[in-house]
Amino acid sequence: MSDGAAVRLADMTWMEFAERLPSNPIVLLPIGSTEQHGPHLPLATDAILPEEIALRVAERIGGIVAPTLSYGYKSQPKTGGGNHFPGTISLDASTLIALMRDIINDLCRHGIRRIVLFDGHMENQWFITEAADLAIRDQRREGVNDVTILKLGYWEFISAQTEEILFPDGLISWALEHAAVMETSVMLHLRPDLVRADRIPDGPPAAFPLFDPYPFDLRPIPAHGVLSSAASATAEKGRAVLAQVVPDIARALQDHFAA
Numbered sequence: 365m366s367d368g369a370a371v372r373l374a375d376m377t378w379m380e381f382a383e384r385l386p387s388n389p390i391v392l393l394p395i396g397s398t399e400q401h402g403p404h405l406p407l408a409t410d411a412i413l414p415e416e417i418a419l420r421v422a423e424r425i426g427g428i429v430a431p432t433l434s435y436g437y438k439s440q441p442k443t444g445g446g447n448h449f450p451g452t453i454s455l456d457a458s459t460l461i462a463l464m465r466d467i468i469n470d471l472c473r474h475g476i477r478r479i480v481l482f483d484g485h486m487e488n489q490w491f492i493t494e495a496a497d498l499a500i501r502d503q504r505r506e507g508v509n510d511v512t513i514l515k516l517g518y519w520e521f522i523s524a525q526t527e528e529i530l531f532p533d534g535l536i537s538w539a540l541e542h543a544a545v546m547e548t549s550v551m552l553h554l555r556p557d558l559v560r561a562d563r564i565p566d567g568p569p570a571a572f573p574l575f576d577p578y579p580f581d582l583r584p585i586p587a588h589g590v591l592s593s594a595a596s597a598t599a600e601k602g603r604a605v606l607a608q609v610v611p612d613i614a615r616a617l618q619d620h621f622a623a
């Protein structure tokens with residue numbers, strides 16, 4: 365499906381980008397975080413994974429990947445271990461919403477009409493929704509009524525079949541998968557150079573109360589920052605995730621925009 369055209373917006377010249385505009389390209393914006401991912405994965409994990417997947421999807425659909433937003437909303441104990449770990453650098457919600465809204469509006473100013481907000485960090489999700497909602501409103505007020513924005517978390521495309529490969533004993537929950545089997549496996553496949561394989565943690569899943577205390581109660585948070593065991597992660601599992609998720613996301617985007 366690839367037309368051989370460049371995929372990374374940041375690698376194009378302005379003229380090359382301008383030449384792509386008449387084809388009404390789909391622009392994918394990876395949105396991640398700079399967040400602790402245990403003793404074995406880099407702080408950029410949530411930015412690396414959506415970017416790598418978005419690049420592969422874009423190749424299939426003739427899309428363009430905008431520069432990744434490498435900071436996200438504050439890490440939460442139940443989904444990311446919490447914002448207190450050294451090296452976790454987060455944005456206030458209002459900052460994140462304003463950043464994404466500006467980027468969407470500027471893409472639209474250049475004539476982009478199909479945008480995919482490609483999330484890699486669970487905590488971002490409702491702020492992505494808000495940015496998309498405000499940008500659509502901004503565009504309508506400008507008289508631009510043909511902008512479509514899709515929001516997705518790539519992990520939500522993992523099929524039941526792939527889930528069985530990843531978790532033969534059953535998935536505990538996607539929230540507790542932080543820095544665990546899925547992310548570690550995909551990193552082992554894509555960026556083994558960045559995985560400290562001798563430091564992959566094992567242990568029981570974190571057990572949290574049903575409420576969320578502020579300030580955080582650090583007691584239920586595993587000291588290493590991983591919310592369930594990553595011991596069964598393998599590069600083969602990571603390869604299986606990409607082999608299923610990339611074509612499925614590409615097909616879903618094409619189907620939606622063709623309809």
Ligand SMILES: [Zn+2]
Pocket residue numbers: 401409410484485542543547
């Ligand atoms: Zn993550």
